[in-house]
Amino acid sequence: MRDLFAEDPSRFDRFSIEFNDLLVDFSKHRITDETLPLLLELARHREVDAWARRMFDGTAINNTEGRAVLHTALRNRSDRPVYVDGKDVMPEIRTVLERMRRFSDAVRAGSWTGYTGKPIRDIVNIGIGGSDLGPAMVTEALRPYRQPGLNLHFVANVEGSDIADTLAGLDADTTLFVVASKTFTTWETLTNAHTARDWFLAAAGDEKAIAKHFVALSTNRDAVEAFGIDVEHMFEFWDWVGGRYSLWSAIGLPIALAIGMDRFEELLTGAFEMDVHFQESDPERNLPLILGLLGIWYNDFFAADTYAVLPYEQHLALLPDYLQQLDMESNGKRVTRGGLSVEVPTGPVLWGGVGGKGQHAFFQLLHQGTRLVPTDFLAPLETFDSPGEHQTIMMANGLAQTEALMRGRTGDEARAELEAAGLAADEVERLMPHKLFPGNRPSTTILYRKLTPRVLGSLIALYEHRVFVQGVIWDINSFDQMGVELGKQLAQKVYPELTADSDTRAHDASTNGLINRYRRFSAASRK
Secondary structure, eight states, X not given: OHHHHHHOTTHHHHTEEEETTEEEEOOSSSOOTTHHHHXXXXXXXXXXXXXXXXXXXXXXXXXXXXXXXXHHHHTOOSSOOOEETTEEOHHHHHHHHHHHHHHHHHHHHTOSBOTTSOBOOEEEEEOOTHHHHHHHHHHHHTGGGSOTXXXXXXXXXXXXXXXXXXXXXXXXXXXXXXXXXXXSOOHHHHHHHHHHHHHHHHHHOOGGGGGGTEEEEOSOHHHHHHHTOOGGGEEOOOTTSOGGGOTTTGGGHHHHHHHOHHHHHHHHHXXXXXXXXXXXXXXXXXXXXHHHHHHHHHHHXXXXXXXXXXXSSGGGTTHHHHHHIIIIIHHOOSBOTTSOBOSSOOSOEEEEOOHHHHTTTTHHHHHHSSSOOOEEEEEESSOSXXXXXXXXXXXXXXXXXXXXHHHOBOHHHHHHHHHHTTOOHHHHHHHHHHHOBOOOOOEEEEEESOOOHHHHHHHHHHHHHHHHHHHHHXXXXXXXXXXXXXXXXXXXXXXXXXXXXXXXXXXXXXXXXXXXXXXXXXXXXXX
């Protein structure tokens, strides 16, 4: 890449794209004028454009579950109808958005009060997976827009410390619980929800008070009512909304509560604008298409089996966690749509963290490790909190890292640096191998004006469509998650064995041994 930049002073201009308040620079990639046309030809051969039209039109492209994939309809800001089985779903979507507005406005204004007449001060979202990661990431990313005095908490882990630590600092009469589960049968979520219910009733004493302190985000009216939640306080969504794509739906209610419905709709607008860009832009200037193809390039042609996302903004600390589910649950598949074994590696392992801290932790591997790790750097031109030189120092570090990964350090450069430090010749030769950096490490840099709801919506949609492009090229269904189900099914079998009266022999020796050790310990502790 050093040579490519030296030979072409216009490389940055040719290999970067501006979209609204985003600038995406992919010039620091192992690509030439020949590479991109070949990758775009691959996309044409795999009919990415046709598959995108099917998705946006409501065709049941989730073939294993026979469902449409229409998270894009949730953020459709146009007058265009979207049909599922011949029915326009937009009126129902707008109805739910209006209900979310009325409810969030009431809570934020203090007119929705608890059973003692006090306004809500704490909101606890109880969910898991997409019902947790999306709202948690967005509310943290948009923290500067949150209403002072209204605190957001997220409980997902069924290990008891999560719910216990959250409840420990709350008052029942000013706490609102948002129970997020499409089926309202999710084991972990319902376990935490019942614990919250018991905690609340221990203070309130009257089950009628539940109606003022619990709302549900679900499709299962009967189960919600059985729990004790007034169905008038159930916000619905639909089976064509996948969990990891659901923050745009009623699952986003905690976001609306945190930042207000106007800001939530700005988030939808930013995503919609990226949807339009993905559908209408020329392939050569289509951001999701190009970033998806670059991911294919490294995953399948360079055997780069991991991929790092490095935000240089503290408020985006949860973005890598969110993208892990989006990418790895979508494309971590080993069979094609037709049920055949895939012939190439599919979804890479996605990881990352806040770049400023990562530089002093895992960046060593990025620079001098034996693995090739393509990276995404994200950084704001302006932040909400930049006292003194913080912003400039942050940007200097981030941009320097992208250059260092690309350029590396040659033997001559290492020798000159050591000699300039006044080291003896034998010491220079001894240390020089440790100072070498191979360089040629690819990175994408995404600069954005400021992390507004609209910008964040566009960023999330950019990554969603990137994942979609790769799934189409690999000929896999990115919208089911069969691999998640096996562990759930086995857990239902293991659970009663952990409290049984005798040891189990129903599993392999390791699993039997572990179950029986827990069973004996648990039995002894109850005596």
